[in-house]
Amino acid sequence: xxxxxxxxxxxxxxxxxxxxxxxxxxxxxxxxxxxxxxxxxxxxxxxxxxxxxxxxxxxxxxxxxxxxxxxxxxxxxxxxxxxxxxxxxxxxxxxxxxxxxxxxxxxxxxxxxxxxxxxxxxxxxxxxxxxxxxxxxxxxxxxxxxxxxxxxxxxxxxxxxxx
Numbered sequence: 001x002x003x004x005x006x007x008x009x010x011x012x013x014x015x016x017x018x019x020x021x022x023x024x025x026x027x028x029x030x031x032x033x034x035x036x037x038x039x040x041x042x043x044x045x046x047x048x049x050x051x052x053x054x055x056x057x058x059x060x061x062x063x064x065x066x067x068x069x070x071x072x073x074x075x076x077x078x079x080x081x082x083x084x085x086x087x088x089x090x091x092x093x094x095x096x097x098x099x100x101x102x103x104x105x106x107x108x109x110x111x112x113x114x115x116x117x118x119x120x121x122x123x124x125x126x127x128x129x130x131x132x133x134x135x136x137x138x139x140x141x142x143x144x145x146x147x148x149x150x151x152x153x154x155x156x157x158x159x160x161x162x163x
Contacts, residue, residue, distance in 0.1 A: 004097040009105075016105045019114050019140055019147050028096050034080035036073055044141055044150040045069045053156035055134060062153070087125040095122035099132040112140040112147065117158050134158050 002008070007025070009016040022042050030038035050066025053059075066072035088095070099120025106113040117135040124130060136154035140147050 002101075004100065008103050015107050015112065015142070015147065019105050019112055020102055022140075022147060022149070023114055023116055023138055024097075024100055024102050028093065028100065031076070031080045031083070032093055032096075034077065034084050036077055040073075042149055043069050044143060044148045047141070047150040048072065049151040051151075051153040053134075053153060055155055055157050057157050057161050089123040089125045089127075092122055095120065096132070110142040112138075112142075114138040114140060119158055135160075 005025075007017055007020045009020055011017050022039075026039055026042065030036065048066070048069040049064070050072045051062050052065035053062045056062065066075065083092075099118045099122075100116065101119070102114060102116045104115040115135065115137055118132040120133075121129050121131045134154070135156045135158040136152050137156070138149055139151040141150045142148075
């Protein structure tokens with residue numbers, strides 16, 4: 001059985017290990033703290049582009065929702081603050097890690113394609129269950145000996161083909 005908080009890549013696979021740490025551990029911890037400063041250096045600001053798939057399998061319905069890193073940062077912070085204001089019946093960090101899987105990272109020179117999937121959920125104290133089921137494809141670039149996010153196509157159905 002997979003340990004969801006353990007990086008599935010060995011430290012000797014430096015690229016994949018580093019990308020997983022950035023896209024999973026650091027992202028989750030920063031989101032829960034609603035602290036953008038924890039991930040701000042993980043982005044290539046000049047090249048950044050974010051596509052919102054709107055949970056639609058048809059690319060005709062995807063939107064260029066984040067043409068700048070600032071636009072994405074503002075939405076990310078709003079989502080993090082909204083999440084922090086909720087009351088959960090279980091540990092949110094454990095639930096988010098359990099729902100998150102990133103085991104497919106393609107490296108080609110100084111570029112990487114990382115496929116992060118969510119499939120799970122989290123129980124709220126009001127008895128509701130928030131479903132976490134989508135996927136994001138991240139585009140990463142190695143800059144100055146470290147991996148950074150230069151864009152993503154996210155909020156896609158998981159699995160694809162399911163609206």
